[in-house]
Amino acid sequence: MRHEKTAVAANALSPVLTGALSFSCRLGECRSELMPLLSEVSKVVSAGGSLSSTLKLVLELMQKHLQVKRAMITLYDVSCDQIFIHESYGLSPEEAEKGVYAPGEGITGKVIETRQSIIVPHIADDPLFLNRTGSWDRQHDGQHSFICVPIIRGLKVMGTIGIERIYHNAQLRFLDLEVLRVIAAIIAQAVELHLLERVQQKTVQAHTAPHGGEKFKPANIIGNSRTMQHVYRLIEKVSHARTTVLILGESGVGKERVATAIHQNSHCSGGPFIRFNCASLPESVIESELFGHEKGAFTGAISRRAGRFEEADGGTLFLDEVGELSLSAQSKLLRVIQERSFERVGSNETLSVNVRILAATHRDLSEMVEQGTFREDLYYRLNVFPITIPPLRERGSDILILADHFNARFASEQGVEVPTIATPALNMLLNYTWPGNVRELENVMERAVLLADEGFIHSYHLPINLQPIIDHLTEQEGLEARLARVEYDLITEALAKFQGNVSRAASYLNMTRRALGLRLEKYQINYKHYRGQT
Numbered sequence: 278m279r280h281e282k283t284a285v286a287a288n289a290l291s292p293v294l295t296g297a298l299s300f301s302c303r304l305g306e307c308r309s310e311l312m313p314l315l316s317e318v319s320k321v322v323s324a325g326g327s328l329s330s331t332l333k334l335v336l337e338l339m340q341k342h343l344q345v346k347r348a349m350i351t352l353y354d355v356s357c358d359q360i361f362i363h364e365s366y367g368l369s370p371e372e373a374e375k376g377v378y379a380p381g382e383g384i385t386g387k388v389i390e391t392r393q394s395i396i397v398p399h400i401a402d403d404p405l406f407l408n409r410t411g412s413w414d415r416q417h418d419g420q421h422s423f424i425c426v427p428i429i430r431g432l433k434v435m436g437t438i439g440i441e442r443i444y445h446n447a448q449l450r451f452l453d454l455e456v457l458r459v460i461a462a463i464i465a466q467a468v469e470l471h472l473l474e475r476v477q478q479k480t481v482q483a484h485t486a487p488h489g490g491e492k493f494k495p496a497n498i499i500g501n502s503r504t505m506q507h508v509y510r511l512i513e514k515v516s517h518a519r520t521t522v523l524i525l526g527e528s529g530v531g532k533e534r535v536a537t538a539i540h541q542n543s544h545c546s547g548g549p550f551i552r553f554n555c556a557s558l559p560e561s562v563i564e565s566e567l568f569g570h571e572k573g574a575f576t577g578a579i580s581r582r583a584g585r586f587e588e589a590d591g592g593t594l595f596l597d598e599v600g601e602l603s604l605s606a607q608s609k610l611l612r613v614i615q616e617r618s619f620e621r622v623g624s625n626e627t628l629s630v631n632v633r634i635l636a637a638t639h640r641d642l643s644e645m646v647e648q649g650t651f652r653e654d655l656y657y658r659l660n661v662f663p664i665t666i667p668p669l670r671e672r673g674s675d676i677l678i679l680a681d682h683f684n685a686r687f688a689s690e691q692g693v694e695v696p697t698i699a700t701p702a703l704n705m706l707l708n709y710t711w712p713g714n715v716r717e718l719e720n721v722m723e724r725a726v727l728l729a730d731e732g733f734i735h736s737y738h739l740p741i742n743l744q745p746i747i748d749h750l751t752e753q754e755g756l757e758a759r760l761a762r763v764e765y766d767l768i769t770e771a772l773a774k775f776q777g778n779v780s781r782a783a784s785y786l787n788m789t790r791r792a793l794g795l796r797l798e799k800y801q802i803n804y805k806h807y808r809g810q811t
């Protein structure tokens with residue numbers, strides 16, 4: 278499908294529009310009220326008021342004059358790099374909440390990314406159209422066109438206006454594109470003001486909030502690294518919406534923790550949080566586990582049983598390891614996500630539920646889509662708001678905070694004084710690559726607290742796989758090995774002292790930066806892990 282794009286900036290009445298103001302009704306559809314529409318839009322915008330109330334009125338005017346079936350105005354939030362529906366016409370609040378796009382994703386995302394308008398003559402044929410809000414229905418809206426224009430001010434793209442309706446002639450579609458671009462230009466200043474005010478409000482909040490403007494941090498997640506702070510911002514942003522969230526990351530990084538945090542900070546935190554591990558059961562029972570079954574539905578079904586969707590009604594359903602679902606289970610899941618209704622196995626009665634869905638996987642779902650092992654339509658349904666949790670090896674500053682946290686927790690569980698982690702042991706924790714992520718660190722610390730001697734965790738209390746190259750040297754038991762250990766300790770201490778600054782550590786050790794670099798390589802020490810330490 279080729280998109281009919283136009284590249285002219287939406288900042289003035291274009292010749293197409295000026296000529297079209299006198300567009301006649303000879304093609305069966307007419308626009309006789311363009312000037313009243315534009316002047317009413319201008320009046321609404323100059324009257325001031327909140328952006329929401331202004332945009333609502335603008336949408337009503339567009340509906341009245343352009344007879345749109347649906348319309349939406351999105352705003353681009355640069356702080357989390359996502360596009361949200363700010364106001365809409367013809368969408369229910371639930372549908373509007375689902376309208377979240379990344380730049381480049383779907384038609385709206387493409388318009389933001391390219392700053393170019395897009396006309397989709399027939400939504401039904403266009404693979405770019407995601408129907409993320411779920412409002413579009415092939416049977417009734419199959420002939421609809423979608424027109425989307427950017428809201429631009431200077432070089433800044435701030436959002437989009439999109440409309441959906443049937444057009445019987447292409448000329449009118451182009452005319453409406455021009456009309457939308459003029460409306461986008463009229464509202465651009467109000468949108469810019471709103472975005473500026475929001476940034477200012479955030480700054481003021483940060484300065485006046487108690488505790489020196491502490492940022493949002495979920496209570497159940499430990500870690501202050503920059504990458505985790507980005508994750509916290511996303512959790513804060515998405516918790517209150519009903520949006521489906523896809524949590525991505527390697528095994529043991531804390532995906533379930535993030536899912537719990539989203540639930541706990543959401544409006545449905547009083548409702549149930551139900552976790553379902555899609556990899557834990559054979560395919561034959563997945564359906565009855567998710568949707569429940571009637572008595573006698575299959576051998577062994579001795580009584581009626583509610584499934585996870587029913588159990589999660591009014592709350593959150595967390596589908597862990599969603600990438601492990603078979604294709605047939607994926608299609609059943611797709612239906613519930615689309616329609617929010619399902620039948621128990623062995624029953625004809627359709628049940629409806631009000632459930633927020635969170636999903637997680639350590640797999641690359643887009644690659645699975647390409648390989649044909651994951652349904653593309655389900656992928657788009659789940660990937661509405663992705664949150665990627667970085668692996669532990671990329672957040673060195675969290676390693677020590679987590680180690681301290683687990684040290685205190687296991688000491689309290691084991692009823693002993695909290696042991697001190699000796700510097701060489703700390704260095705080993707920092708320099709290990711943690712393939713098993715936080716879960717592995719948790720296990721290492723549990724064992725170390727058990728083994729601790731006289732209130733200390735030493736490097737030999739850590740598992741052998743954490744022992745770096747230095748340990749092989751000590752096995753030689755010679756002078757060189759012992760000198761190497763001293764050298765290793767001095768280098769890691771200097772890095773800790775200067776927070777990973779190699780030049781300052783080298784000058785402190787009275788050696789060149791290059792010489793220190795070679796030693797770091799020899800001992801496989803990653804200076805980045807010492808950043809942000811004190």
Ligand SMILES: Nc1ncnc2c1ncn2[C@@H]1O[C@H](COP(=O)(O)OP(=O)(O)OP(=O)(O)O)[C@@H](O)[C@H]1O
Nearest residue numbers: 498499500527528529530531532533534639715716
């Ligand atoms: N930031 C964190 N703070 C405290 N504990 C954490 C954190 N991240 C993970 N954990 C702990 O590490 C373990 C693994 O976490 P979790 O189960 O959330 O990871 P996951 O990514 O869902 O793993 P999997 O992919 O194997 O399901 C859990 O015991 C959890 O409590």
